[in-house]
Amino acid sequence: MPRTIIEKLWDSHVVYEQPGAPALIYIDLHLTHEVTSAQAFQGLRERRLKVRRPDLTLATADHSIPSTDRSLPIVDELGRKQIEQLERNCKEFGIPYYGIHSDRQGIVHVIGPELGLTQPGMTVVCGDSHTATHGAFGALAFGIGTSQVEHVLATQCLLQMRSKTYQVQVNGSLTSGVAAKDIILALIAKIGIGGGTGCVFEYTGRAIRALSMEERMTVCNMSIEGGARAGLVAPDDTTFQYLHGRPHAPKGADWDAAVARWKQLPTDEGAQYDRSVTIEADQLEPMITYGTNPGMGVPINAPVPAPSDIADPAARADLEKALRYMAIEGGKPLVGHPVDVVFIGSCTNSRISDLRTAASLLKGRKVNPKVRVLVVPGSQEVKRQAAAEGLPEIFRAAGADYREPGCSMCLAMNGDIVEPGKYSVSTSNRNFEGRQGPGARTFLASPLTAAASAITGVVTDVRTLL
């Protein structure tokens, strides 16, 4: 029977399965960080268990880590203790750790791919919901809770129920000024943030095929914002070219064998999905969110929905609550709305191509003096490459603050916060109440839209600057 790539990935990782019970599935790569692992390591200690496969495990510090000068001690005591605990845990259990002074440190979803650890056909997990990022390689990758982190550390397996398959077909091609981020924001606006619950997305279609690996990662990254635990793209030549020569990618004859294996992964002709949705890329515009969840997004020139237009009382109440928090009016577009902060970074948009895009717009321009602009590369590797290309000088000359790699203002755990009541245009993935700091108001958008808004000081359609 013809199978989707999602079913192929599942079938090839089942260790044990009984009808009506969750299957025991094998995990090929387990990524960990400081925030969701400490209690799992403690659990191992209490049971006198070892980490079964340290060679399939990797740790880094990204969430709590300051984006300021790394030669200085970490001021935040809790953050410092959490990072020191991860370092101790890695030593005790023999796990490789790319810590605060490592030249490989970075956001966990940036470093896995750039090291060539994330490969087609794998299962990848991490105690972080944006693990879906790794699906860009044709891997089944999803976020897990701390109990499951402990399960994987101890057994290299997870108990999982089979997910439904959901095809997201993106036809045509993107127009100028419209980015990968706009595809995923448009999808979530269309299906809602619970639209993919219980499903794994497979992104298909010409517009997806045309994306670079970094752009595919941006799309897959926010699958969870559409309710799907995982989202993936079948591997193709773009995937193989990206992987070739990376530190952990197979070499020589192993490479050829791996590529031959990976070519078997794409969905078979005639395979059926449980659900599907189609998006026309030609019709997409730069997207921006106006509310307090990532599904509350509109094309940048479209009016924000007005509560009076909503018939359903519950939906109207939700919209009213969101607009009240955001202190914006429905019925008008966001274009021209003042901006206080611009954040370019996060596991969604902190890769070298994102920085290049932002720099291309900021080169020879100044950011509006009223706007605080933070540019945070996703990893030390991204930072090195950006330096080699002269990007930090462009950001600094424009008046942006260029920082050290980590999650930073995406979730504001490390001291990088948006002040209460202030507005940020952010390339990150969540606009929940208080996500970027208590009382902070977030507009999610692409790096292009973020850079354009940094220059003008108001929410801006980047196409007016191109």
Next chain:
Amino acid sequence: MKFQTIVSRMVPLPATNVDTDQIIPARFLKTISKEGLGDNLFCDWRYDAQGKPKPDFILNQPRAQGAQVLLAGDNFGCGSSREHAPWALTQFGFRAVISTSFADIFRGNSVKNGLLPVIVPADVHTELFRAADANPEATVKIDLARQILTTPGGREVEFPVDGFSKHCLLEGVDELGYMLQHESRIAAFEARRAASINTLA
């Protein structure tokens, strides 16, 4: 801990799409233990900027004290994978959350911490909110063994739970213990399938 039948008042929180950043904001995740999270449950809705409880927020009202059932809006627990969310809910005293739907990761995390997600149809959901609004003392009964929720009006409603989760909750089965019993199967799987990476290299 074995899951016992609950008879409790409901704490109604009608907002839809309540995300885990609301349940427990990220700044409280800089902890290396599971404890001490209950006081910060729904922190930004519950306390003002000075840290004083907001009297109009439901968790600060007498009806929330000792209540074991949170009555939540659609798609509860969306967002991050933080297990701190069910830890915070159970530390406050909740043992079940009723909604029409739950985000996948939150649902899985809840079951592992003795917190039962109860999915009910939209009409029952509406009826429960009405009952809770009409009478703060209105109680529901949640019988996991029978998979029956009894509304304050005495109506019995069946709710879905997968058999494995039900068994684990009722018997207090520890999932990791169960998984470790499959050691020989895991070893056999590894033997026939060479690892493609080595993070230690």
